[in-house]
Amino acid sequence: MTVNRYWIVCLAVVLSACSSAVTEDPALAVATDTHLARPTATPTLDGVRRKGFVQCGVTTGVAGFSTPDARGEWHGLDVDVCRAIAAAVLGDAKQVRFTPLTAAQRFTALQTGEVDVLSRITTITFQRDVQLGIEFPAINWYDGTTFIVRKSSHVQSVKDLNGATICVQPGTTNEVDVADYFRKHKLTFTPVVIERLEEVTNAYFAGRCDAFSQDQATLAALRARAPNPSDHVVLSELISRGPYGPGVMPNDQRWLEIVRWSVYAMVNAEELGLTSMTIERALDRDDPDVRRFVGKSDGFGQMLGLDAAWAYWIVKQVGSYAESVERNITPLGVERGVNRLWKDGGVMYVPPLR
DSSP, X not given: OHHHHHHHHHHHHHHHHHHXXXXXXXXXXXXXXXXXXXXXXXXXXXXXXXXXXXXXXXXXXXXXXXXXXXXXXXXXXHHHHHHHHHHHHHSOTTOEEEEEOOTTTXXXXXXXXXXXXXXXXXXXXXXXXXXXXXXXXXOOEEEOEEEEEEGGGTOOSGGGGTTEEEEEOXXXXXXXXXXXXXXXXXXXXXXXXXXXXXXXXXXXXXXXXXXXXXXXXXXXXXXXXXXXXXXXXXXXXXXXXXXXXXXXXXXXXXXXXXXXXXXXXXXXXXXXXXXXXXHHHHTXXXXXXXXXXXXXXXXXXXXXXXXXXXXXXXHHHTOOHHHHHHHHTGGGTOOOGGGSBGGGTSOBOOOOOO
């Protein structure tokens, strides 16, 4: 009898332990209470609110994406992502401070906490996601590697660059793309590797290399500031895929979601026909999708830990995705192409706000 009682007690202890393990397993807790599995710490979001601004890593100057004007005001598609985040979190798109970063500096600045978000023509790759541990919540531009050449060279195809001297930046996907392409096609080239974009651009314009390799939209911006733009041609042929997106560290799930939906909100606004000039009138519309967007129903702001009107403020102060493209990219003469909305023949498509 004593022995049986002993085993009964032991069995009870084991079952109790198993029961505790079940309730403490986050994966299983999802079935009963979804927010038990969600992180509660929001270090980046809390830090941004505490200091009152978003610290955003940008380029040292690429027209169309992130560049300062004569007054030191930053402009560009990537800059608008930073401002959208500030509008969502702080209600004020102007509360952003910009940190210019070279290609070699950008990931360290994010990893060490020097910046809250990296919004800097950064191509999303397996290595950057998996090995560097950087999260890319959304894509805000689709591009790819190509070359700028002198018109007098009569280069019409990438294969015409066999034996050429090519300027590249270290630590970029373009550097790898060029090496891979030339190896694959049994072509040769001589690289001229220069870190800073301004210096490598000047090297190309000074004749130190026959071509300069970068993403197509970036090269279009650089061509526009050449002493004689008509002397140069950006090849239409792409040798890679280059989806750009803002990067964040993975230690703050809520911050990642805010960055993601700040980008999505701009695209969603274009789909709904909302602009910075019409968003106020949208407050009185009966369309259920619009009502969700402006914060009149469903409480999506609360789910993100934000004001109900977070998406309204993004569009009111920054604009829709179409407005950002037209303001920053179109003046460069760059076609929107695949970056059109899905319903207009492009690939820009985001999940619904519902």
